[in-house]
Structure formats: structure tokens, C-alpha cells
Amino acid sequence: MFKQITTIFLLTLLWSSLYAQKSIINQGRSQARKVESEIRRTKRDFNRVGQLFSTDKKQVTSEDNLADTIVWEKKRYIPERGLVNDYAYLFRSVHGAQQKVYFKNTGDLNKIVWDSTTNKFYNRLDKVNAIREGNVVLGWHPYWMKNDFQYYKYNLLSIIAYFSYDINPRTGGYNDADAIADWRTTAMIDSAQNHNVKVLLTVTNYGRQQNDKFLSDRAVWNSLIDSLEVLLRERNGSGIDLNFEQVPNNRRDDYTDFVKKLRTRLGSSRIITVQVPAYNNNNAIDFRAMEPFVNYFIIQGYDYSYVECNNVPAPISPLYSLNTECPCIVNTYDYCIRNGLNPRKAILGLPTYGTEWTLAGNSWNAKATFERYITYNDVMSDYDVNYQPTYDAVSGSSYFFIRQGSQSSRLIWFESKESLDTKFQWALDHDMKGAAIWALGYDGQQPGIWNAIATNFGVEPLQEIRPIGYDNGNVYSIMASFVKHKRAIGIGVVIIVYFFIIGLFVSLFDWRVREIFFQNFTYRAVFAGIIIALSALSIFLLNDGSTYLFPLFVGLIIGALVVYIITTRYISYRDKLP
Numbered sequence: 001m002f003k004q005i006t007t008i009f010l011l012t013l014l015w016s017s018l019y020a021q022k023s024i025i026n027q028g029r030s031q032a033r034k035v036e037s038e039i040r041r042t043k044r045d046f047n048r049v050g051q052l053f054s055t056d057k058k059q060v061t062s063e064d065n066l067a068d069t070i071v072w073e074k075k076r077y078i079p080e081r082g083l084v085n086d087y088a089y090l091f092r093s094v095h096g097a098q099q100k101v102y103f104k105n106t107g108d109l110n111k112i113v114w115d116s117t118t119n120k121f122y123n124r125l126d127k128v129n130a131i132r133e134g135n136v137v138l139g140w141h142p143y144w145m146k147n148d149f150q151y152y153k154y155n156l157l158s159i160i161a162y163f164s165y166d167i168n169p170r171t172g173g174y175n176d177a178d179a180i181a182d183w184r185t186t187a188m189i190d191s192a193q194n195h196n197v198k199v200l201l202t203v204t205n206y207g208r209q210q211n212d213k214f215l216s217d218r219a220v221w222n223s224l225i226d227s228l229e230v231l232l233r234e235r236n237g238s239g240i241d242l243n244f245e246q247v248p249n250n251r252r253d254d255y256t257d258f259v260k261k262l263r264t265r266l267g268s269s270r271i272i273t274v275q276v277p278a279y280n281n282n283n284a285i286d287f288r289a290m291e292p293f294v295n296y297f298i299i300q301g302y303d304y305s306y307v308e309c310n311n312v313p314a315p316i317s318p319l320y321s322l323n324t325e326c327p328c329i330v331n332t333y334d335y336c337i338r339n340g341l342n343p344r345k346a347i348l349g350l351p352t353y354g355t356e357w358t359l360a361g362n363s364w365n366a367k368a369t370f371e372r373y374i375t376y377n378d379v380m381s382d383y384d385v386n387y388q389p390t391y392d393a394v395s396g397s398s399y400f401f402i403r404q405g406s407q408s409s410r411l412i413w414f415e416s417k418e419s420l421d422t423k424f425q426w427a428l429d430h431d432m433k434g435a436a437i438w439a440l441g442y443d444g445q446q447p448g449i450w451n452a453i454a455t456n457f458g459v460e461p462l463q464e465i466r467p468i469g470y471d472n473g474n475v476y477s478i479m480a481s482f483v484k485h486k487r488a489i490g491i492g493v494v495i496i497v498y499f500f501i502i503g504l505f506v507s508l509f510d511w512r513v514r515e516i517f518f519q520n521f522t523y524r525a526v527f528a529g530i531i532i533a534l535s536a537l538s539i540f541l542l543n544d545g546s547t548y549l550f551p552l553f554v555g556l557i558i559g560a561l562v563v564y565i566i567t568t569r570y571i572s573y574r575d576k577l578p
Contacts, residue, residue, distance in 0.1 A: 056114040057124065069468070070103045072112060077119045083486065100471035113462065122462040129155040135457045136296065136347060136434035138273075140202065141188055141441070143179040148441035149188035154195035156453045159271070160440070161241040162189070164202040165228070169214035172223030180231070189235050198238035200271060201231060204245075211247045215254040225265045232270070239271030239295070246277075247284035256289045263293040271295045275349070276336060278303050279327040287340035297341060298436050301329045301423065302351035305413060313357040313368045315413045317350055319396035319423055328395070329423070333430065347434050348427040352376045352442040352449055354414030362409050377444025379414045389416060396422040417448040424456035493538040497531065 058072045076099045078088045101121070103112065111124040131137050138159040141149060152160075162183055166175040174180050183189075189199050203224075205211055214220060228240060240262065247255055263272060273296045276285060287297065305316040309326040321328040329348070337343065356374045359366040374382075379400075383389075389398045398416035403409050415423075424435055434457060443449040 056116055058112045060109045060112065065105060065107070068105055070105050070109060070112075072101045072103070073098055074101060074114060075099075077116065079119075080117065101467045102469040102471070103465060104468050109465070112465070121465050121467060123465050125459070125461045125463070130459045131156060131158050131434075131457050132459050135428075137453055137457050138296075138298070138347060138434070138436040139440040140436070140438050142439050143176075143182045143186075145439070145441035146182075149186070149191055151445050152188075152191075152440055153450050153453075154192060154197050156450055156458065157192075157195075157197050158434070159198045159200060159238070160188070160192045161200040161202045161273070161436075162186075162237075163439070164204045164243070165231070167203060167205045167210070167214060167224060169205060169210045169217075170220070172214075172220040172225075172227060174227070183231060184234060189237075193236065198271060199235065200239045200241040200273065201228065201237055202241040202243055203228065204243045206245050208246045208248055211244055211255075212251060215247070215251040215258060218254075218257075221258055221261055225262060229265065232266075239266065239273070241273045241275065241298075243275040245275075247282060249282045249284055252284050252286055255284055256286045259290050259293050273298055273347075275300055276332075276341075278329075278332055283339070285339075287336065287342070291340070291342055291345065294345065296345055296347050296433060297336070298347045298349050299329075299332060299336060300349045300438075301332070302349060302438065304328065305355045312364055313355065313359075313370075313411055313413065315392065315395040315397035315399070316353070316355050317397060317415055317419075317423070318394075319426060320394050322394055329426075343431040344433055346427075346432045347436050348423065348432055349436040349438060350420060350423055351415055351438055353439075354379055354412055357411040357413075359409040359411055361407065362403050366409065368411070374412065374414070375442040375444065376414060376449060377442060377446055379412060380446045380448070381444070383412060389414075391416070391418050396426070417452045420449065420452035421455060424452060428456065490538050493534055497534045497538065501531065 056074065058070075058074070060070060064070050076092060076095065076097055078091065079085050084091050103109065103121070109123050113122045113124045114120075115122065136158045137156060138161060139152070139157050140161045140163045141152075142163045164176075164179060165183075166179070167173075168175050183201065192199050205214055214224075231237065232239075242259070242262075244255065259272065259274065266272065272294050274285065274290060274294050275298045278300045285297075290297075302317045304318055304327050305314050310323045314321070314326055318326070318328040320330055333346075333348075336346070353373050353375045356371040358369045358371055360369075361367070383400045383402070387400050387402060389400050391398050396419050397413055398419045399414070400412040401409060402412075427435060435453070437449065437453075
């Protein structure tokens with residue numbers, strides 16, 4: 001009878017333990033799945049804000065930069081949950097409230113920020129100083145801007161295109177000797193290359209007749225390319241930017257052949273970009289045929305402003321237009337995509353200048369007279385000081401509308417930081433490679449243009465960095481190893497409990513062991529105490545805060561009841577023996 005009871009007990013204990021563990025796993029997984037994604041999303045948002053404004057930071061000083069290793073003595077990391085968190089006060093008392101963290105001095109560390117939630121470290125940039133990998137920002141440097149290049153933010157540029165080599169379509173030579181003389185001597189190229197910014201030479205040819213003449217005479221192509229190769233070698237230029245406008249439709253194939261020849265002569269290492277006019281392209285660019293030979297197609301998202309469109313002065317760079325007859329960036333882009341443009345090779349060109357109009361009245365429908373093109377710097381200097389600009393959500397452009405008495409008004413369309421943000425983000429949303437700015441220097445050191453570039457194309461202000469070491473002390477190392485492996489230790493304790501119980505009950509098959517065990521209360525108490533202590537320890541080690549422990553407690557209670565019943569019945573059985 002005893003053997004039967006023992007067998008039942010062992011099977012019951014095994015079943016209850018397995019059931020408890022299975023329930024723990026299943027219920028834990030179910031609960032975790034329900035909240036895991038939401039927790040991650042919420043933590044990510046809070047962490048980002050916390051990282052940006054965290055007070056746990058170290059400013060890297062000039063003295064720090066003298067050493068190969070930067071040392072930061074900071075408060076000790078305490079996880080949000082678990083054993084260390086439960087006994088945080090004791091943990092700090094034993095190991096200390098501070099710890100030293102070591103970082104390799106890479107020369108670009110500015111302010112080290114610690115995220116106490118995830119125990120990650122970041123290099124926080126006070127100013128965004130680089131373009132995000134995978135994006136391109138190009139700016140045109142007109143030769144007449146002369147020394148304004150001293151104020152360019154080269155860290156926010158990938159390419160500068162020097163403007164320009166204007167073609168003589170009959171000879172392949174250049175029309176503007178001053179521009180080429182400046183190319184040969186300007187320190188702008190040296191400054192750009194010192195900042196790892198590539199420099200292109202823009203080649204221009206405007207007008208239907210000029211393009212027809214040049215593209216029809218293939219002998220002139222060689223003369224032009226010979227001249228370009230010399231100029232690129234003189235200044236170690238990185239390539240050519242082509243700006244051919246009003247190319248006749250019947251010269252479409254010739255234009256493609258010219259680009260192919262240019263690529264063959266320059267080689268694969270040079271950059272070739274092709275500018276795409278805002279409209280009136282005459283279907284002269286064969287995107288599919290040109291793509292293998294062109295690095296980027298630059299869509300000119302400007303020069304849309306014509307009073308004839310709807311009889312109202314239009315924005316110079318409208319993203320959308322309510323009037324289908326009025327051209328806009330979206331229409332231009334859709335045309336290019338329909339005709340084979342690869343968006344990953346597309347760059348959106350935007351202006352740093354605007355247009356100024358005089359209206360003969362105080363309404364938008366009043367007769368308009370074009371006054372001038374106005375640079376971003378002049379817009380800010382002349383109007384932003386005394387007037388508040390308005391952002392037009394349809395065109396994604398900004399404007400000033402200034403009433404000058406009852407008979408006259410002034411309208412200024414321009415691109416503000418807000419409008420550039422809108423267009424830059426639109427370009428990124430449509431998988432475009434980046435943006436181009438016409439022209440550098442027109443900002444006059446006003447911050448809006450560069451801030452928009454940094455916001456949309458700059459690297460993240462927080463760059464994760466990894467410490468090269470910690471100084472935690474020997475005691476901490478031992479405890480950290482225990483915490484790291486506590487689950488494995490907990491599983492080991494469970495195995496010990498199993499074998500302890502099985503070994504004890506196997507030994508009970510010996511009548512002498514049974515006599516001692518069931519007659520001596522001390523033995524039973526020690527046995528029960530060991531089982532309870534080891535079970536509690538295993539629960540403590542295996543519990544990570546998300547485990548549902550109720551089934552395990554049920555299993556322990558059932559096991560205790562089975563032991564109590566067996567013991568009581570056995571003692572009763574012995575008392576009845578003669």
C-alpha cells in the first residue's frame with residue numbers, strides 16, 4: 001500500500017509542477033504580447049525626450065581632450081525592475097552610489113548624455129554638423145558671390161556646384177571669361193575640399209537655338225569635353241553639373257548621346273548631374289536612357305512665378321496648385337516619374353530667393369507688376385523686421401502682403417524655414433535622394449535656410465556611443481555575475497529540489513528509513529523546511545516581474561496536502577498495527 005501511495009504522490013507532484021510551469025510560461029507570454037509593443041512605443045518616445053533634456057550629462061572640456069581616454073564619474077545605474085531595483089538602497093550601500101565610466105577620445109565628443117532608463121550613452125551635438133548618410137545636399141556657388149563662401153556651412157553640404165561654364169555652342173569654348181578665371185583661383189574650392197565637400201563645375205546652355213546648334217555638332221562636343229577635363233584637373237574637381245534648358249524635342253537622342261560621351265570621357269569616378277527644368281521640358285530628357293550614366297537628376301523646383309497664371313502672382317516654388325493650369329512641383333515630379341525618373345536618383349532644387357510684386361489695389365486680383373527677384377537675406381532684412389509673414393498651406397510657400405494705402409499693395413513670395421521644411425519633407429516622403437539650393441550666399445548668414453537643412457537632412461542630434469570600460473569594484477562584479485545568471489541559478493535550484501524529493505521518496509522504500517522519518521517530527525520538519533526554502537529561492541530567482549506565479553503556488557499547496565495526507569494515513573496505519 002505504501003508503494004502505491006508513494007507512486008501516486010510522485011506522479012501528482014510531478015504533474016502539478018509541470019502544470020504550474022506550463023501555466024507560468026503561457027500566461028506570461030500572453031500578457032507580454034498584449035503590452036509589449038505599446039510599452040516599446042511609449043518608452044521610445046519618452047526616452048527620446050529624456051535623452052535630449054537629460055541632466056545626466058558630461059561636458060567634454062579642453063582638458064579632457066588632452067587624454068586618450070575620457071573618464072566620467074557618474075551615479076550608478078539601477079535597472080527599472082528586478083533584484084537590483086528591489087534592493088537598490090542596499091545595492092548602493094555595498095557598491096557605492098558612484099561609478100566610473102571610460103570612453104575612447106575620438107576627438108568629436110562634445111557632450112556625453114546618459115539615458116538612465118536603458119543605460120545607454122550618447123554624444124549630444126549642440127549643432128548638427130553633418131548630413132545624414134544616404135542623403136545629398138547640393139548648393140550652387142555663383143561666381144559673382146565671390147568671397148561669400150567664407151560663411152557657407154560646409155558641414156551641411158555634400159556637393160557644391162560652381163556656376164558656371166556657359167557654352168559657346170559654335171566652338172565648345174566658354175562665353176564668360178571672368179567665371180572661368182575665378183574657377184582657376186577661387187579659395188572656395190579649397191575650403192570645400194578641406195571639408196570633404198565635392199566640387200562640380202556647372203555647364204550651362206540656354207535657349208532653343210543654342211541647344212540645337214551645340215547638340216547637332218558632335219565635333220564641338222569633343223572640344224567642350226577637352227576644355228572641361230583641363231579645368232577639372234586644375235582644381236581636382238569631382239565632376240560636371242549639366243544645365244541645358246529649352247532643349248528641342250528633336251535633339252532628345254543627341255542630348256542622351258552627349259551625356260554618354262561625357263561619361264565615357266570622364267570615367268566612372270566622376271559625378272554627372274543633369275538639371276531638369278521646372279516645366280516646358282519638351283520631353284527632351286530621356287530618363288531611362290540617361291540613368292546609367294547620371295548620378296543625380298536635379299528637379300528645378302523654382303521659377304514657377306508668372307503673373308499670367310490665373311492672373312495672380314504665383315509663388316516662385318509652389319508645391320501644389322489649386323489651378324490645374326498653373327505648374328507646380330508635384331506636377332513636374334509626376335511628369336518625371338511617368339517618363340522614367342528613378343526617385344532615388346532625384347534631388348529637389350529649391351530657391352533661396354523670392355519675387356516682389358506691386359499690386360494696384362488691396363486685393364489679390366488687382367493688377368500686378370513684377371518689381372524684382374529678392375534674395376532671402378533681403379526679404380528678412382527689408383520685411384521680416386516689421387511684418388509677420390503668412391504661410392500658404394496649399395503652395396507650401398510663405399509671403400508678405402503689405403497694404404500701402406488704399407490704392408497699392410506689395411506682395412513678396414519667398415521660401416521660409418517653414419516652407420522649406422514642408423518641401424524637404426515631401427521630397428524625403430517620395431524617396432528622393434536630397435535637395436539642392438539655388439543659391440549659396442543668398443541667405444546672407446540668416447539662419448533659416450541652414451536650420452531647415454539641418455532639421456531635415458542632418459544627422460540625429462544624439463549619436464549613440466559605447467563605453468570602453470567600467471570601474472565597479474570586485475564586489476560589484478561578483479553580484480553582477482549573480483544577477484546576470486540568476487535565471488540559470490534558479491533552474492539549477494529547481495532541479496536540486498526535484499532530485500531531493502525523488503531521492504527522499506526512493507529511500508522511503510526501506511522500512512528502516514520510514515520508521516525513523518515518520519516517527520521523528522524533527523526529520524519531517526527539516527525536510528519540509530528544506531523543500532519550502534529551496535522552492536521559495538527558485539521562485540525568487542525565476543520571477544522577472546512578468547511571470548504569473550499563482551499556478552506555481554497551487555502546485556506547492558497540492559504537494560503539501562498530499563504529503564500531509566500520506567503522513568497522517570501512514571501514522572494512523574502504524575497505530576493500528578498489533
